[in-house]
Amino acid sequence: MSEQQHIKLPDGSIEKQTTTLNLGPTHPATHGVFQNVMEMDGERIVSTVPTVGYIHRAFEKIAERRPYYQITPLTDRLNYCSAPINNIGWHLTVEKLLGIETPKRVDYLRVIIMELARITDHLICNSVIGVDSGAFTGFLYVMQYRELVYEIYEEVCGSRLTTNIGRVGGFERNFSETAFRKIDKFLAEYPDVLKEFEKLFTRNRIFMERTQGVGAISAERALNYGFTGPNLRATGVDYDVRVANPYSSYQDFDFSIPVGTTGDTYDRFLVRNAEMWQSLGIIRQAMEKLKDLPSDVYHADVPAYYLPDKDDVYTKMEALIYHFKIVMGEADILPGELYNPVEGANGELGFYLISDGGRSPYRLHFRRPCFIYYQAYPELVQGAMLSDAIICMSSLNLIAGELDA
Amino acid sequence: MSLTNEHIKNKLTEKFGDALTSFEESFGIMSFHAPKELNLKIMQFLYDEEDLAFRFLSDLTAVHYPQQQGAELAVVYHLHNMVANVRLRFKVFADINTPQVFTATRLFATANWMERETYDFFGVDFVGHPNLVRILNVDEMDYFPLRKEFPLEDQSRIDKDDEMFGRGGSIGI
Numbered sequence: 001m002s003e004q005q006h007i008k009l010p011d012g013s014i015e016k017q018t019t020t021l022n023l024g025p026t027h028p029a030t031h032g033v034f035q036n037v038m039e040m041d042g043e044r045i046v047s048t049v050p051t052v053g054y055i056h057r058a059f060e061k062i063a064e065r066r067p068y069y070q071i072t073p074l075t076d077r078l079n080y081c082s083a084p085i086n087n088i089g090w091h092l093t094v095e096k097l098l099g100i101e102t103p104k105r106v107d108y109l110r111v112i113i114m115e116l117a118r119i120t121d122h123l124i125c126n127s128v129i130g131v132d133s134g135a136f137t138g139f140l141y142v143m144q145y146r147e148l149v150y151e152i153y154e155e156v157c158g159s160r161l162t163t164n165i166g167r168v169g170g171f172e173r174n175f176s177e178t179a180f181r182k183i184d185k186f187l188a189e190y191p192d193v194l195k196e197f198e199k200l201f202t203r204n205r206i207f208m209e210r211t212q213g214v215g216a217i218s219a220e221r222a223l224n225y226g227f228t229g230p231n232l233r234a235t236g237v238d239y240d241v242r243v244a245n246p247y248s249s250y251q252d253f254d255f256s257i258p259v260g261t262t263g264d265t266y267d268r269f270l271v272r273n274a275e276m277w278q279s280l281g282i283i284r285q286a287m288e289k290l291k292d293l294p295s296d297v298y299h300a301d302v303p304a305y306y307l308p309d310k311d312d313v314y315t316k317m318e319a320l321i322y323h324f325k326i327v328m329g330e331a332d333i334l335p336g337e338l339y340n341p342v343e344g345a346n347g348e349l350g351f352y353l354i355s356d357g358g359r360s361p362y363r364l365h366f367r368r369p370c371f372i373y374y375q376a377y378p379e380l381v382q383g384a385m386l387s388d389a390i391i392c393m394s395s396l397n398l399i400a401g402e403l404d405a
Numbered sequence: 406m407s408l409t410n411e412h413i414k415n416k417l418t419e420k421f422g423d424a425l426t427s428f429e430e431s432f433g434i435m436s437f438h439a440p441k442e443l444n445l446k447i448m449q450f451l452y453d454e455e456d457l458a459f460r461f462l463s464d465l466t467a468v469h470y471p472q473q474q475g476a477e478l479a480v481v482y483h484l485h486n487m488v489a490n491v492r493l494r495f496k497v498f499a500d501i502n503t504p505q506v507f508t509a510t511r512l513f514a515t516a517n518w519m520e521r522e523t524y525d526f527f528g529v530d531f532v533g534h535p536n537l538v539r540i541l542n543v544d545e546m547d548y549f550p551l552r553k554e555f556p557l558e559d560q561s562r563i564d565k566d567d568e569m570f571g572r573g574g575s576i577g578i
Contacts, residue, residue: 052540052541053539053540053541053542053543056541056542058550060526060551061550061551061555061557062557064557065556065557065558096432097432221514223460223461223487224513224514224515225514225515226461226462226463226513226514226515226519237487239487244487244490245490336431336432337431337432337436338431338432338434339432339434339463339464339483339492339494340432341463348463350463350464350483352464352466352481352483354468362468363468363469365464365466367463367464367483371518371522372515372518372519373515374518375514375515375517375518376514404541405541
């Protein structure tokens with residue numbers, strides 16, 4: 001088991017004793033475009049300098065030219081492992097600006113999609129920790145269930161990875177029978193898979209040795225570094241936006257916030273696993289609640305912002321006007337300034353939006369959780385072995401698309 | 406007693422007097438403007454006071470207002486008191502020709518990259534920052550792309566020849 005410790009060069013050594021190692025940006029073990037220039041003393045890391053920005057695509061600048069509904073596809077490409085959370089977070093931000101109240105059924109449908117997205121995100125992250133410690137089986141096994149979730153997305157919105165799911169005001173179409181059947185199938189089959197997945201790792205001696213004490217951080221340092229999400233909760237701070245600032249009717253659901261104690265890689269793994277169980281519970285509750293609600297409501301009644309039915313566009317004057325106004329990006333947007341956080345799969349995803357009443361935002365800033373906590377990485381891996389640095393990086397759930405915006 | 410925006414405002418005015426202006430509350434978050442020399446003092450005060458305890462920096466970014474002469478760049482801080490669950494926003498304004506603002510890195514380690522990003526895109530010079538270099542853009546860049554003087558292409562322009570992109574001829578075809 002590796003402990004973090006300071007490197008002591010031999011007494012009296014004058015010459016440079018360390019080696020410079022360039023890890024990444026396209027190293028297979030870094031899972032994305034991450035570069036680290038490491039100073040190595042043997043196999044121990046003396047210091048590391050992360051370089052980011054390789055896939056910067058200027059989303060904040062592009063957003064200043066686009067009408068609001070065209071910004072949703074940009075948010076897809078932030079954290080693409082859980083794109084629906086970003087999409088719905090953006091819709092919620094615009095709805096908050098415009099003062100749109102969504103019906104309960106829309107909220108619950110959104111909760112189902114967001115929690116499915118959270119499960120897929122955690123699934124990838126945790127199974128990749130397994131891959132980095134040499135256990136490939138778990139990764140391949142759970143991938144089938146990510147596939148099932150992608151089929152659900154496909155059924156709801158037509159696409160899989162970059163989903164562009166929903167609209168301001170609700171969803172573009174109602175959930176089909178097949179979608180509900182697939183969600184039921186997921187709820188029925190996934191718990192056994194997750195159980196087996198946990199059995200593979202949680203009390204696995206090799207896995208524990210590889211992850212316990214690796215990349216540990218205290219709660220104070222984590223807060224100072226702006227950690228949020230599972231990484232913060234692994235240190236023992238029970239901060240979750242879903243509870244602190246409930247959105248999309250999360251206050252109607254009964255769930256707990258799993259926390260860790262040591263803030264190391266192993267705790268981050270456990271917190272994510274526990275959160276997947278909570279998410280399953282939330283989806284189950286949402287499915288129950290949906291039974292009592294009228295099954296034909298899937299968007300708010302806001303004709304000025306929600307695209308009308310195509311049939312109406314061809315036959316009704318108002319619908320035609322709204323259709324054109326929305327498509328041309330001329331819908332009336334109120335001026336205002338707001339910060340709207342949602343609980344993304346890897347932390348607090350914030351949208352800081354300034355609208356001056358024009359067709360596109362005056363300024364849009366994404367608070368991207370992994371951009372903010374990645375700066376703690378040099379501190380997390382200082383004194384650790386190279387292989388620990390790899391496993392620590394995958395346990396942080398860094399998504400290059402989100403990091404570089 | 407839960408922490409109210411009214412209470413925060415009173416504490417701040419008591420300490421800083423008339424220096425803080427434009428108090429307003431929108432979408433549940435209180436915001437105000439402050440002189441740029443005071444940004445660190447305000448954050449330190451909000452951090453240290455036992456009943457305020459804003460100890461989490463949620464977000465730090467900037468906004469460019471080209472029409473405000475002498476105060477073109479606004480640096481925006483979002484602070485969060487996680488225990489009482491209260492958020493707060495404040496802005497400091499700087500002249501675009503002298504965009505010097507004190508760094509918050511001593512107080513919040515997380516401000517390091519946030520300030521580098523803000524420098525990268527707006528050119529705000531954070532005084533005392535340990536490593537103020539570009540982070541997302543290339544090092545050779547000599548301008549600050551999120552400033553408003555760099556507009557993106559107007560989507561409604563009609564003088565563009567799309568022939569090269571397989572969209573038929575030029576205007577009106």
